[in-house]
Structures are given as structure tokens and as C-alpha cells.
Amino acid sequence: MRKIVMNISLFSNGLRSVAVAAVLALAPAASAETLKIEHSSGVTDVEKNPKTVLVYDFGMLETLDMLGVAVAGVPGSAIPPALEKYKSDDFPKIGTLFEPDYEAVNAAEPDLIIVGGRSQSKYAELAKLAPTIDLTSDDKDLIGSVKKNAAILGLIFGKEVEIKAASDKLDGSIEKLRGVAKGAGSGLVLLTTGGKISAYGKGSRFGEIHDIFGVEPADPKLQVATHGQAVSYEYILETNPDWIFVVDRDAAIGQEGQPAAALLDNELVRQTKAWKNERVIYLDSAKLYLTSSGLKSEQDIVDQLTEALSKK
Structure with a gap:
């Protein structure tokens, strides 16, 4: 042979x-x-x-x-x-x-x-x-x-x-997104689950939003951690991002829990620039949390972000 x-x-x-x-x-x-x-x-x-x-x-x-x-x-x-x-x-x-x-x-x-x-x-x-x-x-x-x-x-x-x-x-779409993200302002990625909120920054599991897609991090000092950094409503207001990107883990895995939209409808969050300018973006949580290793999910994530940021 x-x-x-x-x-x-x-x-x-x-x-x-x-x-x-x-x-x-x-x-x-x-x-x-x-x-x-x-x-x-x-x-x-x-x-x-x-x-x-x-x-x-x-x-x-x-x-x-x-x-x-x-x-x-x-x-x-x-x-x-x-x-x-x-x-x-x-x-x-x-x-x-x-x-x-x-x-x-x-x-x-x-x-x-x-x-x-x-x-x-x-x-x-x-x-x-x-x-x-x-x-x-x-x-x-x-x-x-x-x-x-x-x-x-x-x-x-x-x-x-x-x-x-x-x-x-996907490469072409990412280049387009980076162009749209440039000058769009700062962003903060939040994950909600079980009534709690965690923030994710550069280098984290959702860090592609900053590291690859070019959205300026609202808090460059966020620690990189597998489960993010637990944060409060006060932190969100203090950080005061131009954009808030939300991942609802409970919805992603089909688990009962307080919806992210209800959890974030808070007096302090409503004072942020993101909320006042209708820039709280509820991402496709299943794609971010469960299938982001797939080529199609990454394309869909990029497309959703491009559409959202294009309305700046």
C-alpha cells in the first residue's frame, strides 16, 4: 500500500x-x-x-x-x-x-x-x-x-x-462593522441570569465586541473572568456607557428567570446615556452564549451589531 x-x-x-x-x-x-x-x-x-x-x-x-x-x-x-x-x-x-x-x-x-x-x-x-x-x-x-x-x-x-x-x-462584514463602530461611542456588555448582572470587557468570553469589532470599552479596567464581573445598578450608571449590549443567559438556555429587559428597567439604568438614547441592545443571547463557535452565528452576531450601531 x-x-x-x-x-x-x-x-x-x-x-x-x-x-x-x-x-x-x-x-x-x-x-x-x-x-x-x-x-x-x-x-x-x-x-x-x-x-x-x-x-x-x-x-x-x-x-x-x-x-x-x-x-x-x-x-x-x-x-x-x-x-x-x-x-x-x-x-x-x-x-x-x-x-x-x-x-x-x-x-x-x-x-x-x-x-x-x-x-x-x-x-x-x-x-x-x-x-x-x-x-x-x-x-x-x-x-x-x-x-x-x-x-x-x-x-x-x-x-x-x-x-x-x-x-x-464574515471577514467583509467584520470590516464593515469596525467602520460603523468607529466613533460610535463606548459600550458595556452585560449578562443577566437569576436576577443578577455581570459585566464583560476586553479579553472576556464576549470580548470580541471590543477586541475584534472595535467598540470602545466603557470600562477598560474590567477584570477578565470566566463568569464576568458582578456589577450593580450604581456601577452601570457610574460607567455611563453610550451603548449597553445585553446577553440574557436564562433566555438562552431556556431557563425560567426575570427577563433581562425587566431587570434593567431600573431608575439608575434609566439615567444612563445608553437608555436615554435608546441604545440598549438585546443581543441574540442563544447565539452569543451557545453557538458563537459557529460560523453562521458569528455572521448573525456581526449583522445584528452592524444594524444596531448604524442607527447612531
């Missing part, structure tokens, strides 16, 4: 070049092509166009859905509205983002398992059962890693052209 090793450069856009080594085994005509995939937790040999695919990351599920790739198993809870169809019994449930159902995984006899983000910690156990890749995005290079992971899926499923087109579109 003869093997040819190829370095395939998928595309480069100034953020990051994506290179994946593909190994093609030239034996009988029926032999499957095998790709050597580099990912966040190592290197895995993956069969080209795998038939039975299990997915433990909603951003990656969104990308596969966009590409028209069928999946054989998905998490059984917290499925976001944009992926509503996967709640159907037509799609076997394989546990949750945090805890796989290993019996269901074994029964599915998968050709490929995809983890990422919240399911990353289960990579080692799942990799014992079937070829597994970890497509966790990198908060320090979010857009670069989102495009890289999408490119990996494009390579595996023969959808490179579609991924490149979507990535190029």
Missing part, C-alpha cells in the same frame, strides 16, 4: 492560515481516504465523509447543519432555537453537553465524534470509543479559531468551497 501525504492550505485571510495534513491511502479503489486532523486536543485520523457523526457542540452542529451534513446524535438539552429541529426524536440523543451517554454512543457505532467548548473535558473518554476531534474555539483568537474549525469540517465533508465563501463573507 502506498501513501501520499499532502499539506492542504485551505485559505488565509490575515487572521490565520489553516493547514491540515491529509493522508490518502492508495490501495484498492474502495479504500477510504483518511485525513490526519490537528485539533485543540491533539491529532486524529478521520475518515473522509464519515457516515455516522455525533456532535457535542452546538456551534459545530450549526455549521454542519449549514453545510447540509447529516448527524446521528446530538445533546438532549439546551438546544437553541436556531437548531430547534434537532429536538425531534428523529435525532438520537447522546447525553448532554457536559455528560455524554456512553451507552448511546457505543450503540451508535460512530465514525466521528465532535466535541468542543463545554464538552471538551470529555474528549479523552470519548476518544477511546471512536475517532474524536476537539473543535473548541479560542477566546484569544475567536474569529480565527471559528474559521479554522469550520475549515476542518469543510475538509472532512468535502465542503471547502462553501466554507471559504462563508468565511470571506
Whole structure:
């Protein structure tokens, strides 16, 4: 059997070049092509166009859905509205983002398992059962890693052209957003959950709004923390941003709780420049919180911000 090793450069856009080594085994005509995939937790040999695919990351599920790739198993809870169809019994449930159902995984006899983000910690156990890749995005290079992971899926499923087109579109949209954000004023990102409010700044899980999209941070000194920095109404007024961007976690995960709009309808918040000028923007929380690792969600986030900031 003869093997040819190829370095395939998928595309480069100034953020990051994506290179994946593909190994093609030239034996009988029926032999499957095998790709050597580099990912966040190592290197895995993956069969080209795998038939039975299990997915433990909603951003990656969104990308596969966009590409028209069928999946054989998905998490059984917290499925976001944009992926509503996967709640159907037509799609076997394989546990949750945090805890796989290993019996269901074994029964599915998968050709490929995809983890990422919240399911990353289960990579080692799942990799014992079937070829597994970890497509966790990198908060320090979010857009670069989102495009890289999408490119990996494009390579595996023969959808490179579609991924490149979507990535190029996202690049152009980000440039447009940066132009709109310039001079738009300061912004403060708030997450609400369980009646509490947290703020997120540069370098945080929602830091792309400042770091990539160019919105001036209202509080440059905000500490970077996984769950943000707990803040009060007094803090919001003292910071007095031109824009407030709101992520409602309870709404994102389908959990009962006080809606963000009601929580922020407070005497002190109403005194901020953002409130007075009708610049409190309720972002698509499911996309920010659950699927921002997906190429389509990032495009939708950029489009929503561009539309909002264009009304400055």
C-alpha cells in the first residue's frame, strides 16, 4: 500500500492560515481516504465523509447543519432555537453537553465524534470509543479559531468551497462593522441570569465586541473572568456607557428567570446615556452564549451589531 501525504492550505485571510495534513491511502479503489486532523486536543485520523457523526457542540452542529451534513446524535438539552429541529426524536440523543451517554454512543457505532467548548473535558473518554476531534474555539483568537474549525469540517465533508465563501463573507462584514463602530461611542456588555448582572470587557468570553469589532470599552479596567464581573445598578450608571449590549443567559438556555429587559428597567439604568438614547441592545443571547463557535452565528452576531450601531 502506498501513501501520499499532502499539506492542504485551505485559505488565509490575515487572521490565520489553516493547514491540515491529509493522508490518502492508495490501495484498492474502495479504500477510504483518511485525513490526519490537528485539533485543540491533539491529532486524529478521520475518515473522509464519515457516515455516522455525533456532535457535542452546538456551534459545530450549526455549521454542519449549514453545510447540509447529516448527524446521528446530538445533546438532549439546551438546544437553541436556531437548531430547534434537532429536538425531534428523529435525532438520537447522546447525553448532554457536559455528560455524554456512553451507552448511546457505543450503540451508535460512530465514525466521528465532535466535541468542543463545554464538552471538551470529555474528549479523552470519548476518544477511546471512536475517532474524536476537539473543535473548541479560542477566546484569544475567536474569529480565527471559528474559521479554522469550520475549515476542518469543510475538509472532512468535502465542503471547502462553501466554507471559504462563508468565511470571506464574515471577514467583509467584520470590516464593515469596525467602520460603523468607529466613533460610535463606548459600550458595556452585560449578562443577566437569576436576577443578577455581570459585566464583560476586553479579553472576556464576549470580548470580541471590543477586541475584534472595535467598540470602545466603557470600562477598560474590567477584570477578565470566566463568569464576568458582578456589577450593580450604581456601577452601570457610574460607567455611563453610550451603548449597553445585553446577553440574557436564562433566555438562552431556556431557563425560567426575570427577563433581562425587566431587570434593567431600573431608575439608575434609566439615567444612563445608553437608555436615554435608546441604545440598549438585546443581543441574540442563544447565539452569543451557545453557538458563537459557529460560523453562521458569528455572521448573525456581526449583522445584528452592524444594524444596531448604524442607527447612531
